Amino acid sequence: MIAHAPLPAFEFVDKVSDKAGKVPVIVAVPVARPAKDGDAAVAGPLAETLAALDLTALGASESAGSVRVTATGAAPATVALVGGICPEASADEFRDAAANVAREVDGTGARLVLALGIETAEQASAAALGALLGAYRFDRYRTDTRPAIDSIAVLVPARLLKSASAASQRVRILATNTWRARDLVNTAPNDLTPAEFAAYAIKAAKLPRVKTTSLDLEALKAGGFGGHVAVGQGSINPPHLVKVAYKPSKAKGHVALVGKGITFDSGGLSIKPAKSMETMKSDMAGAATVLATVIAAAELSLPIAVTGWLCLAENMPSGSATRPSDVITIHGGTTVEVLNTDAEGRLVLADGLSAAREEKPDVLLDIATLTGAQLVALGPEIGAVMGSEDVRSEVIAAGDAAGEDLWPMPLPAHLRPSLKSPVADIANMGDRFGGMLVAGLFLKEFVGSTPWAHLDVAGPAYNERAPHGIAPTGGTGFGLSTLLTFLETRAS
Numbered sequence: 001m002i003a004h005a006p007l008p009a010f011e012f013v014d015k016v017s018d019k020a021g022k023v024p025v026i027v028a029v030p031v032a033r034p035a036k037d038g039d040a041a042v043a044g045p046l047a048e049t050l051a052a053l054d055l056t057a058l059g060a061s062e063s064a065g066s067v068r069v070t071a072t073g074a075a076p077a078t079v080a081l082v083g084g085i086c087p088e089a090s091a092d093e094f095r096d097a098a099a100n101v102a103r104e105v106d107g108t109g110a111r112l113v114l115a116l117g118i119e120t121a122e123q124a125s126a127a128a129l130g131a132l133l134g135a136y137r138f139d140r141y142r143t144d145t146r147p148a149i150d151s152i153a154v155l156v157p158a159r160l161l162k163s164a165s166a167a168s169q170r171v172r173i174l175a176t177n178t179w180r181a182r183d184l185v186n187t188a189p190n191d192l193t194p195a196e197f198a199a200y201a202i203k204a205a206k207l208p209r210v211k212t213t214s215l216d217l218e219a220l221k222a223g224g225f226g227g228h229v230a231v232g233q234g235s236i237n238p239p240h241l242v243k244v245a246y247k248p249s250k251a252k253g254h255v256a257l258v259g260k261g262i263t264f265d266s267g268g269l270s271i272k273p274a275k276s277m278e279t280m281k282s283d284m285a286g287a288a289t290v291l292a293t294v295i296a297a298a299e300l301s302l303p304i305a306v307t308g309w310l311c312l313a314e315n316m317p318s319g320s321a322t323r324p325s326d327v328i329t330i331h332g333g334t335t336v337e338v339l340n341t342d343a344e345g346r347l348v349l350a351d352g353l354s355a356a357r358e359e360k361p362d363v364l365l366d367i368a369t370l371t372g373a374q375l376v377a378l379g380p381e382i383g384a385v386m387g388s389e390d391v392r393s394e395v396i397a398a399g400d401a402a403g404e405d406l407w408p409m410p411l412p413a414h415l416r417p418s419l420k421s422p423v424a425d426i427a428n429m430g431d432r433f434g435g436m437l438v439a440g441l442f443l444k445e446f447v448g449s450t451p452w453a454h455l456d457v458a459g460p461a462y463n464e465r466a467p468h469g470i471a472p473t474g475g476t477g478f479g480l481s482t483l484l485t486f487l488e489t490r491a492s
Ligand code: BES
Pocket: 265, 283, 340, 342, 343, 344, 345, 369, 370, 371, 372, 373, 375, 429, 430, 435, 458, 459
């Protein structure tokens, strides 16, 4: 079973108090410019706060948004941490710097006080979110534990205290659900099978106005969900299709979200090289993000109906696995020739999109770690958006507001013929060049006339490198902030 570590306690404050000198107070101070000598660089208003606490600035970071601990664990309230935020930094830079600070002091059991020279309410909530996301860690499998950050306070000017605190419920809900999505991605695939994921979703989404139902293998066969059946049949862990429906009493429309939930992608009989398989526990990141988004929408009581579809299966090779050249039937009747069993995400998503569309939502979004080509095209930190032009723009605008990098990609008609099959309605693999777009064109076949966008997040959903900004190593929760902002914009 999945259990989550609790978030640190969090508050906005307009004064820094030395809480009895029991725990170290760690303060981050902005510098007006990159500096080596922190003493000289401490910005004006904070110099007062520091003086009042008898703190001394001990150093500064060399670049904006990064921090360097110059002294910790000294006598209480004499610890200074100097961060390098320029006063003109964007909200996202405040967010990332706060995350870096939080990570820097993680393991000390500290009460973290962030004094970043915040001037606007937007910067305040960005810093709060960054600190909470930076404080994330995944300890489930560790026997050597270190103390987590005890509590976080963000120092804001008195005039911002009220507006900042009003926004803190959203910050907390967004952070909690980002932690949730990260935990799901980071959980080992022997612990997060499709059945475990489905059971977790039912439990986690027990909220007012949310109804969760799960189709097991038998129900999937009976319902004609041939994509799920085909992808799951090589595994001893059978597939599930989970529907999480949030329905407020007064809804301004209905959004359907479909997530790819391959709990492990070996490639199936079209097996992956060993190296490519190492990160494939993350192939359920789309489903994790969808679940986290529906829960967040319900917790915020957004006045918009949201239905999440989690397409869960494990893609394994075995004597019962789908063969290249097998023909399967997707929910709704379209037949697919499976030429490559490693193009499995589009098969479960086809089932999910077809089922979601039957309910006639106003708009349909899917999110998936769908193609290696996405990583090749946009690198590890930027997601791709394809689909109807207006929905695509709406998603990218939501991403801009949410501080997530998304880039528009086309669905060129000239690539569509490459998906033609000599025996079935469509093949699951086409041209290798433009593979991300070909995958998008395949999905397009299953959305009919419903306004739709497809997010390929193969790169940003999972960070294989060192932590940076809000992204820890491993699952990032990428997409949640964008999807939530998309819903809020529609609901407003
Ligand atoms: N899950 C992978 C895509 C992926 C690759 C995600 C790397 C994250 C990092 C997907 O199921 C896959 O294997 N796609 C194939 C499709 C191909 C066989 C048409 C790919 O991208 O190679």
